[in-house]
Amino acid sequence: MIKITINGAVRDVDVDPDTPLLWVIRDILEMTGTKFGCGAALCGACTVHLDDQPIRSCSTPVSAVGDGKVTTIEGISGKATQAVQAAWTKLDVVQCGYCQSGQIMSAVALVSQNQSPSDAEINSAMSGNVCRCATYVRIRAAIHEAAATMRA
Numbered sequence: 001m002i003k004i005t006i007n008g009a010v011r012d013v014d015v016d017p018d019t020p021l022l023w024v025i026r027d028i029l030e031m032t033g034t035k036f037g038c039g040a041a042l043c044g045a046c047t048v049h050l051d052d053q054p055i056r057s058c059s060t061p062v063s064a065v066g067d068g069k070v071t072t073i074e075g076i077s078g079k080a081t082q083a084v085q086a087a088w089t090k091l092d093v094v095q096c097g098y099c100q101s102g103q104i105m106s107a108v109a110l111v112s113q114n115q116s117p118s119d120a121e122i123n124s125a126m127s128g129n130v131c132r133c134a135t136y137v138r139i140r141a142a143i144h145e146a147a148a149t150m151r152a
């Protein structure tokens with residue numbers, strides 16, 4: 001039995017320690033907002049926060065979480081989250097939506113830590129999140145918008 005703290009709750013999960021965190025989140029805990037894309041740390045669809053830092057849950061064994069706090073798209077909250085959500089809505093960022101949970105998790109981590117990101121810093125922070133609908137221009141604009149909200 002492995003104990004993990006996720007979205008503020010301590011959960012016991014009966015899985016092999018090598019089980020990817022993504023499968024624990026989706027299949028055991030039935031939180032399906034976090035998506036499976038590549039399974040190889042290449043697309044970012046599975047991005048969650050571990051102690052407020054974005055990680056790829058598809059390539060993180062559940063045993064590696066330890067005492068860290070996992071946050072998924074279902075559990076994020078606070079000023080940066082509200083700013084990102086409002087900017088995403090205002091700029092109508094989403095197309096098919098499949099990548100967007102991961103995009104938002106990376107964006108929230110970025111604007112929490114950097115409230116005046118340059119285009120280059122945004123590109124760097126978001127480089128691990130692929131969007132097959134190519135919403136990159138709107139994502140970058142929305143991150144600037146969210147950062148401005150954080151500065152206000």
Ligand code: FES
Pocket residue numbers: 035036037038039040041042043044045046047056057058059
């Ligand atoms: S599913 Fe994890 S990075 Fe693609």
Ligand code: FES
Pocket residue numbers: 094095096097098099100130131132133134135
């Ligand atoms: S909105 Fe479709 S993959 Fe990004």
